[in-house]
Amino acid sequence: MTQHNNISIAITGSGGSGAVTAGLILLEAMAQAGFYGLMQRSAGPQIRGGESAVMLRFADHELCGPADVFDLWLALDWLKVRRFVDEIPLHGGSQIISDPMIGEPPAEVTGQQAAFIDLSLKQTAATVEGGRVNMVGIGVLAAMLGLSVATMHKAIQKTLSDKGKAVISASLAAIEAGMRLVPSGSVPLTANWQVATGERWNISGNEACGLGALRGGVRFVAAYPITPASDMLEWLAPNLEKIGGTLLQAEDELASINMIVGASFGGVASLTATSGPGLSLMLEGIGLAVASETPITVVNVMRGGPSTGIPTKSEQADLNQALYGPHGDAPHLVLAPLGISDAVFTTQWAVCLAERLQTATIVLSDQSIGQARAIVSPVPETDMLCTRQTAQDIDGEYRRYTLTPDGISPMAIPGTPYGMYTADGLEHNEKGTPSSMAADHNVQLTKRSDKLLQTDYGEHWAEIAADDEAVADYLLLTWGSVSGVVSEGAGRLRDQGYSVTVVAVRLLMPLPLQQMKNALSGAKKILVVEHNYSAQFYHYLMSLGAIPQDASSLARPGPLPLRPGEIVTTMTGEQHE
Amino acid sequence: MSESDAVLIKPKDYKTSVKPIWCPGCGDFAVLSAITKALAWMKLAKEEVALISGIGCSSRLPAYVDSYGFHGIHGRVLPLAAGLKVVRPELTVIAAGGDGDGYSIGGNHFMHACRRNIDMTYIVMDNRVYGMTKGQASPTTAADWDKSKLTPHGTGVPPFQPLSIALAAGAGFIARGFSGDPNQMSKLIVEAIEYPGFALIEVLSPCPTFRPEQKEWKHQVRQAEDIPLHDPVQAAEWLAADDGMSSGLIYHRAHPVWQALHEVGSTLADIEQEFRI
Ligand SMILES: Cc1ncc(C[n+]2csc(CCOP(=O)(O)OP(=O)(O)O)c2C)c(N)n1
Numbered sequence A: 001m002t003q004h005n006n007i008s009i010a011i012t013g014s015g016g017s018g019a020v021t022a023g024l025i026l027l028e029a030m031a032q033a034g035f036y037g038l039m040q041r042s043a044g045p046q047i048r049g050g051e052s053a054v055m056l057r058f059a060d061h062e063l064c065g066p067a068d069v070f071d072l073w074l075a076l077d078w079l080k081v082r083r084f085v086d087e088i089p090l091h092g093g094s095q096i097i098s099d100p101m102i103g104e105p106p107a108e109v110t111g112q113q114a115a116f117i118d119l120s121l122k123q124t125a126a127t128v129e130g131g132r133v134n135m136v137g138i139g140v141l142a143a144m145l146g147l148s149v150a151t152m153h154k155a156i157q158k159t160l161s162d163k164g165k166a167v168i169s170a171s172l173a174a175i176e177a178g179m180r181l182v183p184s185g186s187v188p189l190t191a192n193w194q195v196a197t198g199e200r201w202n203i204s205g206n207e208a209c210g211l212g213a214l215r216g217g218v219r220f221v222a223a224y225p226i227t228p229a230s231d232m233l234e235w236l237a238p239n240l241e242k243i244g245g246t247l248l249q250a251e252d253e254l255a256s257i258n259m260i261v262g263a264s265f266g267g268v269a270s271l272t273a274t275s276g277p278g279l280s281l282m283l284e285g286i287g288l289a290v291a292s293e294t295p296i297t298v299v300n301v302m303r304g305g306p307s308t309g310i311p312t313k314s315e316q317a318d319l320n321q322a323l324y325g326p327h328g329d330a331p332h333l334v335l336a337p338l339g340i341s342d343a344v345f346t347t348q349w350a351v352c353l354a355e356r357l358q359t360a361t362i363v364l365s366d367q368s369i370g371q372a373r374a375i376v377s378p379v380p381e382t383d384m385l386c387t388r389q390t391a392q393d394i395d396g397e398y399r400r401y402t403l404t405p406d407g408i409s410p411m412a413i414p415g416t417p418y419g420m421y422t423a424d425g426l427e428h429n430e431k432g433t434p435s436s437m438a439a440d441h442n443v444q445l446t447k448r449s450d451k452l453l454q455t456d457y458g459e460h461w462a463e464i465a466a467d468d469e470a471v472a473d474y475l476l477l478t479w480g481s482v483s484g485v486v487s488e489g490a491g492r493l494r495d496q497g498y499s500v501t502v503v504a505v506r507l508l509m510p511l512p513l514q515q516m517k518n519a520l521s522g523a524k525k526i527l528v529v530e531h532n533y534s535a536q537f538y539h540y541l542m543s544l545g546a547i548p549q550d551a552s553s554l555a556r557p558g559p560l561p562l563r564p565g566e567i568v569t570t571m572t573g574e575q576h577e
Numbered sequence B: 001m002s003e004s005d006a007v008l009i010k011p012k013d014y015k016t017s018v019k020p021i022w023c024p025g026c027g028d029f030a031v032l033s034a035i036t037k038a039l040a041w042m043k044l045a046k047e048e049v050a051l052i053s054g055i056g057c058s059s060r061l062p063a064y065v066d067s068y069g070f071h072g073i074h075g076r077v078l079p080l081a082a083g084l085k086v087v088r089p090e091l092t093v094i095a096a097g098g099d100g101d102g103y104s105i106g107g108n109h110f111m112h113a114c115r116r117n118i119d120m121t122y123i124v125m126d127n128r129v130y131g132m133t134k135g136q137a138s139p140t141t142a143a144d145w146d147k148s149k150l151t152p153h154g155t156g157v158p159p160f161q162p163l164s165i166a167l168a169a170g171a172g173f174i175a176r177g178f179s180g181d182p183n184q185m186s187k188l189i190v191e192a193i194e195y196p197g198f199a200l201i202e203v204l205s206p207c208p209t210f211r212p213e214q215k216e217w218k219h220q221v222r223q224a225e226d227i228p229l230h231d232p233v234q235a236a237e238w239l240a241a242d243d244g245m246s247s248g249l250i251y252h253r254a255h256p257v258w259q260a261l262h263e264v265g266s267t268l269a270d271i272e273q274e275f276r277i
């Protein structure tokens, strides 16, 4: 059933106004108060001091995506706000908090139904030494949300810990001044919310991927900076060091992919992270990992494409490239996390599968996961078989690519006596000696393909949420980051009395066809949902015969996020709201 | 008994049974011999050596040496070798390939390997032509060489100066060898392996098939006497004045070696603490 205790808040501001800091503080404060939250970001094109918007959503339960509309909008100023208007849909009851002294809102904003709460944010900030409008604004929001001064204190301490005492006390004073702008005695917006007592985490999607990588045993990362993947690398660099691993900043993605192949050849689980343009450069290297059977994991944090595209915004448009990018018949794995928490599990699983199957795995995260931050339940460790089969105590002739029942050949790690061989991207025979013979090519192609197809991937290939009814009215089939939005849409459809099944696919390639068939069986109406223009997932499923001919498609490109209402409208054909 | 305990004194013990694809008279045979000689001289255990290469005739070399090896993709030999060396610093890592592989498609990695200074040896078999793809001009080909159908009037581009570029990019060990002098070459390889950092050996390795005129190199190459130099300015002048036919260890200078930093002592659980509210 849909859970209703939630609120969505946008904070916007031009360069230097501190919208992002404000969002981080409020997120931490709501976490301290015992709630869950999600903070997504949207940035303008400026490098530094550009306008930015944070899209917050809070609830007394774990959240999986953005809402349809925003209830509150804190505008720190109106400069360049047009850039974000599309991303902040409002409703009749929405309230816009701003200060008339900061100027007139543009027509795109005044033209909406929302009510304005005019407050003297600027003057109030001026009453505090070092006080800033963003802090006064959070004070207002904190009071409306029913957060205590003590809670704000803790949140500030944690979020601004590296800013020094003066900033911390000025911020607190400004927040308290802002809190006083809200009439005392007003009912807090969280009045009837449940307070969580268990432990929770404040984690970003990129950190979640990083953590999954470490849990999977990754101890070497080589990478080249790119938005929106860089902050994963920035999180990994110091944390890898702490546990004896290494991150190397490469000269480009051609280098980073080959560095991780080299490191993995040396016996160490290795990973790189990038975004679309970098993935394009890595394809030849991924093919090398596949052909030489060297385990690697590539996390691709997707952004708007093609070419340089829209670096700061989300889209699921690299699916085709991840599936089909490497030349030749190059069987590999493609996985996608279904949300921020799931990025821990999926990345760990991807690393484990790469190690176990001695192949390349591509993880398709995206900006809406990577650069978002959420308050979630702690992600427990999952037991997985992560070990690479290595050759030890070698007796007699070592054959690196020897044929085995499961297609996996024990790998001799340099340093192993009598295991010397030359790994090769050239087609080779069982020993590894280059060969252009038809028989060797056939045998090795089959081996590399079968080892993936013969593996039982278990139940983790997808998350399936079905009602009790034997046959669902609606079946929503989706993948990756939009799974959360689809689930929320499904909840609303259930509230309207429909029976709905959601199949959110985590393992995109190889797709377990029989399990997919079972999951879809009997569904009356199937909708395939994805965040790209050309319906890449839908066409992939069609090409595999995984969905019936009458399945329909909801494919919409970024940069605007998919929203739950869109799912409902598409499914029922009725206008939502 | 581990192979490292075995007595491996003969260069031929380091050769595999795989038959080289090279044409008769190819300079790369001598490089293979010089490498196995150097390994035998240093008594390195086979399993502690890794030969990494890209693509080209010359890049086929790892399969012929009985050590660990990786025959990667065109131009990416240096990052492949760097990744291995960073995670397995105790191994002796030797990268090898051609002038096209190293200076053209891999040119960016070449500069950055020089400045990153990871401890490895890089042997470039320079024949001033793309042998594997049948005779096109390479970055080190003279501007007026017009024997390739691809550049019938010559490239019109002045040749790449790998040693000057390596020096400018920060390499601390720069040598030139010649296939016609395998003894000198194996000495250079030993010195390169012993040098802590990135050691470049450019080998004049003739391609009799596509550059038959290189047979004359045996009359042109000479051992230089006024080297090694230790001062980068002097070395730059020396290289600028050189005709490319002097052999020996040209430049030798200690530079800080790239090293991974660890502050160990933490567990994954410690790291996860940071996420707790
Ligand atoms: C990405 C890519 N581009 C082009 C080629 C084709 N190719 C193979 S070897 C080679 C050049 C080899 O020349 P060099 O590195 O000088 O080695 P040699 O064969 O002369 O020893 C080229 C262009 C390739 N294999 N991969």
Ligand code: SF4
Pocket: B021, B022, B023, B025, B026, B027, B028, B057, B058, B127, B131, B132, B206, B207, B208, B209, B210
């Ligand atoms: S083509 Fe030239 S470089 Fe290649 S093997 Fe023959 S002689 Fe050697």
